[in-house]
Amino acid sequence: MKGERLKTLTKGIILENPVLVLVLGTCPTLATSTQASNAFGMGAAATAVLICSNVFISLLRRAISDKVRIPCYIVLIATFVTIVQMILNAFAYPIYEALGLYLPLIVVNCIILGRAEAFANKHGVLDSALDAIGMGLGFTLTLFVMASIREIFGNGTWMGLPIPVLADNHISILTMAPGGFFVFGCLIACVNKWFKNKPKKKDFGCEGCPSASLCQAAGRKECEAK
Amino acid sequence: MTIKLFCTIILTAMFVENYVLQQFLGICPFLGVSKKLDSAFGMSVAVIFVMLLATAVTYPIQHFILEALGLEYMQTIVFILVIAALVQLVEIVLKKYVPALHASLGVYLPLITTNCAVLGVCIDNVDTYMGTGIFGLTFGQALTYSLGAGLGFLMAMVLFSGVRSRIEDNDAPPSFKGMPITLISAAILSVSFFGFAGVIDNIFK
Amino acid sequence: MTKTKNVREDFVKPILVLTLICLVCSGLLAYVNKITKPIIRETEERIATEAMNEVLPDAGGFAKIDVSFPDVYANGDTNYVTEAYKANNGNGYVFQVTGDGYGGKKTMKLIVGVDPDGKIVETKTLSHSETAGMGSKTAGDDYRFRWTGVDASAIDTVDGISGATFSSGHYKNSMRSVFDAFAYVMNGGK
Numbered sequence: 001m002k003g004e005r006l007k008t009l010t011k012g013i014i015l016e017n018p019v020l021v022l023v024l025g026t027c028p029t030l031a032t033s034t035q036a037s038n039a040f041g042m043g044a045a046a047t048a049v050l051i052c053s054n055v056f057i058s059l060l061r062r063a064i065s066d067k068v069r070i071p072c073y074i075v076l077i078a079t080f081v082t083i084v085q086m087i088l089n090a091f092a093y094p095i096y097e098a099l100g101l102y103l104p105l106i107v108v109n110c111i112i113l114g115r116a117e118a119f120a121n122k123h124g125v126l127d128s129a130l131d132a133i134g135m136g137l138g139f140t141l142t143l144f145v146m147a148s149i150r151e152i153f154g155n156g157t158w159m160g161l162p163i164p165v166l167a168d169n170h171i172s173i174l175t176m177a178p179g180g181f182f183v184f185g186c187l188i189a190c191v192n193k194w195f196k197n198k199p200k201k202k203d204f205g206c207e208g209c210p211s212a213s214l215c216q217a218a219g220r221k222e223c224e225a226k
Numbered sequence: 227m228t229i230k231l232f233c234t235i236i237l238t239a240m241f242v243e244n245y246v247l248q249q250f251l252g253i254c255p256f257l258g259v260s261k262k263l264d265s266a267f268g269m270s271v272a273v274i275f276v277m278l279l280a281t282a283v284t285y286p287i288q289h290f291i292l293e294a295l296g297l298e299y300m301q302t303i304v305f306i307l308v309i310a311a312l313v314q315l316v317e318i319v320l321k322k323y324v325p326a327l328h329a330s331l332g333v334y335l336p337l338i339t340t341n342c343a344v345l346g347v348c349i350d351n352v353d354t355y356m357g358t359g360i361f362g363l364t365f366g367q368a369l370t371y372s373l374g375a376g377l378g379f380l381m382a383m384v385l386f387s388g389v390r391s392r393i394e395d396n397d398a399p400p401s402f403k404g405m406p407i408t409l410i411s412a413a414i415l416s417v418s419f420f421g422f423a424g425v426i427d428n429i430f431k
Numbered sequence: 432m433t434k435t436k437n438v439r440e441d442f443v444k445p446i447l448v449l450t451l452i453c454l455v456c457s458g459l460l461a462y463v464n465k466i467t468k469p470i471i472r473e474t475e476e477r478i479a480t481e482a483m484n485e486v487l488p489d490a491g492g493f494a495k496i497d498v499s500f501p502d503v504y505a506n507g508d509t510n511y512v513t514e515a516y517k518a519n520n521g522n523g524y525v526f527q528v529t530g531d532g533y534g535g536k537k538t539m540k541l542i543v544g545v546d547p548d549g550k551i552v553e554t555k556t557l558s559h560s561e562t563a564g565m566g567s568k569t570a571g572d573d574y575r576f577r578w579t580g581v582d583a584s585a586i587d588t589v590d591g592i593s594g595a596t597f598s599s600g601h602y603k604n605s606m607r608s609v610f611d612a613f614a615y616v617m618n619g620g621k
Contacts (some may be wrong), residue, residue: 006331023405026257027342031250034521060452070339072452078303079456083463090470093478104302104349107340110254172564176420177248178413185402185409193401205427234536242535299464303456423534423562 005149009125011136018111020191021141025111028102029143029182036159039147041095043140045084045103050112050134050139052080057120058128064121073116074107111139142187149183150174232370233425239374241422245343246382248419249314257408259334261394266387267380267429272334274368274376276316277347280309281372282332285365288352305348310339347375439443472577483516483525486553488542489555490518491620493525500612509609523547526612527557533597536559541602543566543578543609549617550561550582551606566598583610 017023025046031043042225056076059066064072085103087097096103106112115135120128152158156167173179245251252273259269284305292298317335319329338344351368363371389411398407482494493516500512510530525545532539538560546551556570568574569592570574577589586606591599 021259024254027250028255030253060448062318063448064452065443065445065448067441068449071310074306075303075449075452075456076341078306082299082302082460085302085473086463086467090467090474093474099345101349101353105251105342105345107302107306107347108340110340113340123487149607170564173417175563177250178416178420180250181409181413181416185406185413188409189399189401191404193408220344238535256466299460300457303460 003043005127005130009130009134011060012131012138013141014138014195016135017142017191018114018135019139022114022187023108023188024114026184027138028109029139029146030106030177030184031102032099033143033147033150033173033180033183034154034165035098036147036151038095038098039143041072041092041141042099042102043090043136045099045108046109046111047133047140048084049077049080049106050136051129053077053112053130054132055125057116057160058123059127061121067218069121069154073113077112077116078107091098092181111135114137120212140213146183148188150179231292231367234312235367235370236427237426239371240378241419242377243375244382244419245375246347246379247416250325251348252341252345252375254377255337255341256379256386256412257405260383262389263384263391268314268330268385269337270336270380270383271305271332272377273338273341273343273379274373275331276309276335276338277344277372277376278369279312279316280305280348281343281351282367283312285351286367288319293411301349301352309344309348312323313339343375343379347372352377352415376383382415384422386412389415476612482542482555482557483544484569486542486555487518487523487525487546489520490525490553491520493517494519496524496616498616500615508604509536509600510605512608512612515612517616523549523552524616526609528605528609530601530608531560532559532601533566533595534562539601539604539605541609543606544589545609545613548582549610549613550580551578551609554578554606561595561598566595568592568595569598574602578606582604583614586610 009105014021016022017074019026019029028042028046033039053073053076057073060072084106085096087102088099121132123131148158149205152163152166153171154176155172156163156170171179174183239245244251246253246256255269255273256298262268287304287308288301292300292304309371313335317332320335351363351371390408393407393411396407402410436518439563479495484490484587496515496517498515500515502509508531510528512526512528512606515524515529516526522546526541526542526543526545529537530539530541531537540557541554541558542557543554548551556575559570561567561569574592581589586603589602589603
């Protein structure tokens with residue numbers, strides 16, 4: 001039992017890493033990974049929301065009937081996002097400024113709704129909290145690594161500190177939009193290479209999509225097309 | 227609104243501030259539904275439709291309800307609920323009255339609730355410093371901006387589905403097969419959009 | 432009997448639960464908002480003052496000047512002086528200006544301190560969307576300090592950044608509007 005709990009906690013970091021393996025939450029990953037400090041802020045904010053939403057959805061899973069499940073989840077998630085937004089605005093203004101539009105957009109971050117659907121509404125509070133912590137850690141870690149790569153090589157700094165040789169020879173394009181796609185692609189390729197024996201991931205765009213339960217029709221059509 | 231301003235807003239939203247390739251909004255459908263041209267097109271049309279509708283509803287809500295009552299902090303929660311409700315409503319109406327359209331677009335509609343481009347465009351439109359940088363977009367300008375953003379999404383999807391249909395048969399290194407090579411081609415597509423910075427402003431000077 | 436039960440299960444309960452969740456969430460948000468609002472206002476004020484202190488040190492506080500400036504059209508750009516402040520001890524003025532940039536219209540937001548003689552004390556970029564590594568250099572110390580000590584007659588002596596001609600040009604246009612605004616204030620709003 002204890003081992004299982006540990007697995008629930010750690011699976012999000014590599015084996016079921018939400019960003020690199022499940023390919024969820026790509027928008028914030030690409031957009032906020034230009035600076036390591038921003039990435040850390042985004043990761044922390046999303047993790048906080050994820051933990052709150054997972055815990056509350058798990059608590060309320062018997063009260064919420066199937067029909068109104070999605071609206072209930074959305075209201076809960078949006079509430080936590082707004083609270084995080086207000087807290088950051090009050091106590092961490094630079095991060096609030098840097099994340100800008102992407103902060104309210106945590107609401108539509110697929111990881112959060114995806115975990116609610118795939119885990120929290122089937123498991124107990126403790127397990128859901130552990131799952132949220134694991135997934136949040138995986139998300140934050142990936143964002144941080146990716147942002148570090150982009151900031152070090154693209155801007156010649158790390159966490160705002162200049163790096164000797166690179167500061168004068170940085171590759172600016174890495175901090176811009178194309179660099180985001182490129183570094184993300186390379187990171188996924190690395191994970192594919194080094195963790196070959198990972199469990200077969202679900203195909204992206206169908207069952208892998210957190211909205212799959214919302215739109216079986218779309219899932220079927222897409223899957224047939226393949 | 228003059229034709230000049232109309233063109234500037236549309237082209238800025240489409241090219242310079244392309245939601246997918248420059249601002250990273252709506253990446254999930256961009257990667258997920260771009261394998262086939264017809265599904266890419268269907269998804270984009272549904273997105274344009276919902277974007278326009280959502281802006282038409284959220285803009286008055288922000289200005290006449292939230293700001294009037296000092297409830298700006300409810301923005302996120304109200305907007306996402308409006309979008310979710312709208313999507314459901316559109317689906318029901320289409321199913322009942324325009325079954326042909328529902329057959330082609332219906333399957334993509336529920337996916338749009340979690341499409342950050344739609345929520346993004348709604349927030350952009352009421353936020354003063356975002357988007358085209360025009361202070362306080364008027365209702366007409368906001369709708370124009372949504373249309374431009376939607377068209378930009380359509381363009382990115384259609385372009386990318388063309389790119390992807392070619393990548394499918396290519397012999398990529400094993401680790402790069404699937405998602406990684408897709409992302410790297412997206413990077414190259416995104417580079418081409420750099421060329422538009424500064425161009426639009428100077429065309430309509 | 433089963434029918435009423437079904438109605439209850441299918442309609443009443445979901446509606447009740449959803450309404451309850453909405454109510455509780457709204458209450459929670461209102462509460463958090465009540466706590467954080469004063470702190471947010473304080474932080475925003477502090478940050479605004481910090482920026483002003485940076486471009487015009489030793490001002491002993493600032494008072495907002497209540498004039499609305501005409502839009503300045505310079506070389507095809509439209510610039511808006513959005514806010515102006517007077518140093519309480521008469522050491523100068525601070526102007527906030529939003530102008531066009533290479534990255535789009537009204538994207539370059541600058542704050543500029545001007546001494547009573549009309550010389551720039553310091554400038555600072557608050558936000559911009561210039562190309563990273565090129566136009567973004569206008570926000571760097573190397574460029575902004577080129578403006579220190581410059582007055583209205585010396586605008587064209589300030590060198591632009593090579594490789595970022597457009598961004599430097601837009602920046603210069605914003606400075607023009609600052610000098611216009613300064614003259615406007617000195618003239619008593621004319």
